[in-house]
Amino acid sequence: MKLNIALLAGDGIGPEVIDQAVKVSNAIAKKYNHEINWKPALTGAAAIDAVGEPYPDETHAICEAADAVLFGAIGHPKYDNDPSAKVRPEQGLLKMRQKLGLFANVRPTFTFPSLIDKSPLKRERIEGTDLVILRELTGGIYFGKRGREDNGDTAYDTCTYTREEVKRLAKKGFELAMTRSKKLCCVDKANVLETSRLWRETVQAMEKDYPEVTVSYEFVDAVAMRLVQWPSSYDVMITENLFGDILTDEASVISGSMGLMPSASIGNKTKLYEPIHGSYPQAAGKDIANPLATVLSAAMMFEDFNLKEEAQAIRDAVNKSLAEGIVSEDLAEGGKAYKTSEIGDWLVKNI
Amino acid sequence: MKLNIALLAGDGIGPEVIDQAVKVSNAIAKKYNHEINWKPALTGAAAIDAVGEPYPDETHAICEAADAVLFGAIGHPKYDNDPSAKVRPEQGLLKMRQKLGLFANVRPTFTFPSLIDKSPLKRERIEGTDLVILRELTGGIYFGKRGREDNGDTAYDTCTYTREEVKRLAKKGFELAMTRSKKLCCVDKANVLETSRLWRETVQAMEKDYPEVTVSYEFVDAVAMRLVQWPSSYDVMITENLFGDILTDEASVISGSMGLMPSASIGNKTKLYEPIHGSYPQAAGKDIANPLATVLSAAMMFEDFNLKEEAQAIRDAVNKSLAEGIVSEDLAEGGKAYKTSEIGDWLVKNI
Numbered sequence: 277m278k279l280n281i282a283l284l285a286g287d288g289i290g291p292e293v294i295d296q297a298v299k300v301s302n303a304i305a306k307k308y309n310h311e312i313n314w315k316p317a318l319t320g321a322a323a324i325d326a327v328g329e330p331y332p333d334e335t336h337a338i339c340e341a342a343d344a345v346l347f348g349a350i351g352h353p354k355y356d357n358d359p360s361a362k363v364r365p366e367q368g369l370l371k372m373r374q375k376l377g378l379f380a381n382v383r384p385t386f387t388f389p390s391l392i393d394k395s396p397l398k399r400e401r402i403e404g405t406d407l408v409i410l411r412e413l414t415g416g417i418y419f420g421k422r423g424r425e426d427n428g429d430t431a432y433d434t435c436t437y438t439r440e441e442v443k444r445l446a447k448k449g450f451e452l453a454m455t456r457s458k459k460l461c462c463v464d465k466a467n468v469l470e471t472s473r474l475w476r477e478t479v480q481a482m483e484k485d486y487p488e489v490t491v492s493y494e495f496v497d498a499v500a501m502r503l504v505q506w507p508s509s510y511d512v513m514i515t516e517n518l519f520g521d522i523l524t525d526e527a528s529v530i531s532g533s534m535g536l537m538p539s540a541s542i543g544n545k546t547k548l549y550e551p552i553h554g555s556y557p558q559a560a561g562k563d564i565a566n567p568l569a570t571v572l573s574a575a576m577m578f579e580d581f582n583l584k585e586e587a588q589a590i591r592d593a594v595n596k597s598l599a600e601g602i603v604s605e606d607l608a609e610g611g612k613a614y615k616t617s618e619i620g621d622w623l624v625k626n627i
Numbered sequence: 628m629k630l631n632i633a634l635l636a637g638d639g640i641g642p643e644v645i646d647q648a649v650k651v652s653n654a655i656a657k658k659y660n661h662e663i664n665w666k667p668a669l670t671g672a673a674a675i676d677a678v679g680e681p682y683p684d685e686t687h688a689i690c691e692a693a694d695a696v697l698f699g700a701i702g703h704p705k706y707d708n709d710p711s712a713k714v715r716p717e718q719g720l721l722k723m724r725q726k727l728g729l730f731a732n733v734r735p736t737f738t739f740p741s742l743i744d745k746s747p748l749k750r751e752r753i754e755g756t757d758l759v760i761l762r763e764l765t766g767g768i769y770f771g772k773r774g775r776e777d778n779g780d781t782a783y784d785t786c787t788y789t790r791e792e793v794k795r796l797a798k799k800g801f802e803l804a805m806t807r808s809k810k811l812c813c814v815d816k817a818n819v820l821e822t823s824r825l826w827r828e829t830v831q832a833m834e835k836d837y838p839e840v841t842v843s844y845e846f847v848d849a850v851a852m853r854l855v856q857w858p859s860s861y862d863v864m865i866t867e868n869l870f871g872d873i874l875t876d877e878a879s880v881i882s883g884s885m886g887l888m889p890s891a892s893i894g895n896k897t898k899l900y901e902p903i904h905g906s907y908p909q910a911a912g913k914d915i916a917n918p919l920a921t922v923l924s925a926a927m928m929f930e931d932f933n934l935k936e937e938a939q940a941i942r943d944a945v946n947k948s949l950a951e952g953i954v955s956e957d958l959a960e961g962g963k964a965y966k967t968s969e970i971g972d973w974l975v976k977n978i
């Protein structure tokens with residue numbers, strides 16, 4: 277296969293972890309006779325510094341032309357406590373999601389047997405957890421009208437959803453549920469929000485098209501509890517943008533392996549793969565970050581190209597590295613901590 | 628002291644747990660020579676059934692005239708999967724909050740040494756946790772304009788905040804922080820939402836009035852993670868209505884003692900006390916619910932009347948009951964499970 281992959285390293289540890297995913301992907305390409313053309317492009321604070329824009333048109337053109345996008349992380353502390361900054365790295369992220377139409381963020385949370393004791397949760401609570409949250413990514417309060425009134429003393433944000441937006445995301449949820457345990461949980465706040473009532477009635481109307489799927493409806497506050505209490509009771513979950521932002525992050529820490537969790541963002545045409553962790557600026561440039569979430573994001577990418585053997589080869593190498601203790605600082609627990617680049621090299625050698 | 632307390636038992640286990648708090652409060656009144664006049668009033672599904680309205684005007688008049696309100700829980704399963712129901716118990720709750728001006732929901736999360744192993748979190752993660760979330764309760768997306776357009780195919784909700792609303796809540800936060808560790812965390816989503824930027828800039832401007840308080844600003848998604856990872860790193864937190872709904876519930880389960888967590892909702896005039904758990908309809912009428920959250924809510928009430936000894940007497944009795952294993956089903960762990968009413972009686976005897 278011949279693949280054109282846009283490569284958006286971004287900020288902080290982004291470039292370092294992306295490097296490892298590239299090395300590993302190249303090793304896979306070599307072993308399985310594929311050809312990958314990497315198309316690097318600027319994004320985030322790095323792009324603001326270079327061209328004054330966090331998601332430049334040129335970057336967008338490269339992403340649109342590519343078969344997939346591999347993304348690192350964006351965000352820089354110099355923007356964090358300055359709510360009034362006119363141009364911010366996160367705007368690039370939102371613009372990218374919107375312009376590429378990446379309406380579904382797919383976030384698995386699963387446990388690695390060898391890492392289960394890293395979880396803040398007790399073993400018996402977390403064991404067997406294997407869930408996927410589908411977060412709507414191009415609608416809701418992220419993209420509604422917002423502004424100020426009364427000389428700046430009143431602020432507002434608008435959350436909007438159309439039935440089509442809900443359907444499109446829910447369809448992915450039903451389809452994913454069909455390939456798994458056929459359990460789907462729709463997370464909303466239908467006891468308060470009109471948009472949630474639209475979500476709930478739209479999903480209810482779709483149930484008849486997927487008679488094998490058992491759908492439950494839960495309020496976001498209740499889910500925020502149960503995710504900590506009984507995470508293994510969930511399988512596929514669908515939810516709107518802001519709830520998804522909160523719940524996917526909450527879910528990511530229960531496994532204890534945040535540095536290992538990949539994600540995909542899916543549009544009608546483009547797909548983007550990225551680690552769920554952020555740009556972790558304190559570690560930038562130190563070659564100490566954990567590259568596995570990014571490497572596993574590349575595995576998701578191969579999987580979606582229907583290159584299942586390739587994807588599995590990456591996962592096998594990752595599992596082997598964990599089993600043999602070839603781990604970065606965050607997982608080293610007093611043992612030897614390998615550098616980001618050393619882990620990448622080790623994976624390449626073991627593919 | 629002579630106290631007029633409005634008594635809103637509500638639905639599900641509400642009446643049973645409220646009964647125990649009344650018994651305990653009466654015992655305290657007797658011991659310390661106070662007089663409590665209880666003014667029962669209808670609310671929730673119970674009120675809909677009786678008068679077609681979840682928060683009747685008569686109930687409001689009773690609450691307004693009272694020195695405080697003691698509240699059970701509301702909610703009934705017959706409304707849960709019917710997003711289109713015209714009258715819903717939750718509307719009563721929201722109407723009550725708004726009409727009584729209960730703008731600050733005060734939700735402590737702390738651990739009981741004897742119950743620490745009930746937490747889904749490992750002991751070393753949860754030990755020492757003692758935090759309070761102040762949730763704004765009468766603004767935001769709960770009370771903004773909402774509706775449908777396009778023949779019902781588009782739904783919207785509006786989140787609005789004024790600078791005054793933020794100040795009022797933040798003031799309570801700063802004041803509370805001054806009585807505790809002088810650490811305040813403002814939780815928002817200022818990288819996306821305009822209302823959050825108003826929150827952040829308003830709180831930033833107040834910092835100079837409380838030079839001893841150290842304020843941190845964190846995004847709600849990051850907080851949803853850290854609450855599970857390092858809950859003891861938080862002390863006083865302030866946040867807007869919807870984030871507060873999610874985070875207070877998340878926080879409530881980390882202690883492992885959800886059935887014990889009290890709360891207060893504070894207005895300019897009225898204060899309301901309630902357990903944080905819901906109406907738990909499956910247990911209604913069975914005399915098996917844990918009454919301690921409601922009993923401890925009554926303790927918060929005495930504390931706020933500046934009756935500190937009385938409040939402590941309740942807490943001491945509760946601690947003693949836990950130490951001696953006089954616990955309900957949820958805490959019994961194979962040992963003897965006491966009935967709701969038996970626990971109330973035991974507490975009365977030990978006051």
Ligand SMILES: CC(C)[C@H](C(=O)O)[C@@H](O)C(=O)O
Nearest residue numbers: 351366369370521818819848
């Ligand atoms: C950086 C921020 C705008 C973004 C979001 O809220 O979507 C991030 O938290 C995420 O989840 O990708």
Ligand SMILES: CC(C)[C@H](C(=O)O)[C@@H](O)C(=O)O
Nearest residue numbers: 467468497702717720721872
């Ligand atoms: C019942 C519901 C409307 C309510 C809320 O969201 O405020 C509840 O979850 C709460 O936290 O008291």
